[in-house]
Amino acid sequence: MDRNSAVDALVLSVKASGENNRFAIVLSPEKGIFTVTVYGGKKGRFKSLVSPYHSGKMWLYSDAVKKTVKLTDFYPDRCRTGIRESLYKTCAAALCAELILKTQGAVDWHTVWVLINGFLDGLDICTDEQAQTGLLRFLWRYINLTGLYNTGIRCSRCADKMPICFSAAENAFICADCLESSQEHTAGFFPLGMQSIAFLSAVLAKSPKEARTLQPDTESLRELRDFLYYIAQSCADTRLKTLEAGRGIL
Ligand SMILES: [Zn+2]
Structure with missing residues (x-):
């Protein structure tokens, strides 16, 4: 079942996926560790937001058929620059x-x-x-x-x-x-x-x-x-x- 959800999440690592997108590996206290696809990673507004050791509220869309989780929004409240x-x-x-x-x-x-x-x-x-x-x-x-x-x-x-x-x-x-x-x-x-x-x-x-x-x-x-x-x-x-x-x- 496809669904939207919101979780507390910490970005552990980020790597490029093709030209524009990125995969972020995140830790959530409820869901454990999982991979999130970040579209438009190079140019979009998530470019700097989705970086290692940022944590905050993450909005996700899970596609059960493709078995993927897509980032729809992220508000890091700790960036630890x-x-x-x-x-x-x-x-x-x-x-x-x-x-x-x-x-x-x-x-x-x-x-x-x-x-x-x-x-x-x-x-x-x-x-x-x-x-x-x-x-x-x-x-x-x-x-x-x-x-x-x-x-x-x-x-x-x-x-x-x-x-x-x-x-x-x-x-x-x-x-x-x-x-x-x-x-x-x-x-x-x-x-x-x-x-x-x-x-x-x-x-x-x-x-x-x-x-x-x-x-x-x-x-x-x-x-x-x-x-x-x-x-x-x-x-x-x-x-x-x-x-x-x-x-x-x-
Ligand atoms: Zn001894």
């Missing part, structure tokens, strides 16, 4: 959008909607330095939502001591007493210092406002990036192109 002005922020937002697209169905749409909009709102107005920890907080929260990896920060073996590393092969945080030296050389082994462990704990246990106050040092940021990029990619079960494209930036 600050993201486009920074190369780092652009890469960070693209990584999160790709992770959501490649883990479709792993996380409840309403929860993803709140998480990604909060992240993008922060990214829009923060400094590049703050954006680095913002990205790490988003990834850890998202990994936690998928339920694919152990996110309880206690040694998984003795169920007691504070861990000093994570083993992806074992899906376990491990403390100094329980760690076997041979493990340190296996794939997916990540040493995590005290600052990194404190950061990961705070992101899930404390309020977003409190978690934002934690600023790990340079070495800890490197550790956290290695760990979280690897686990995020494992959750997606495929290579994340944005991580490769953003190498040296992210």
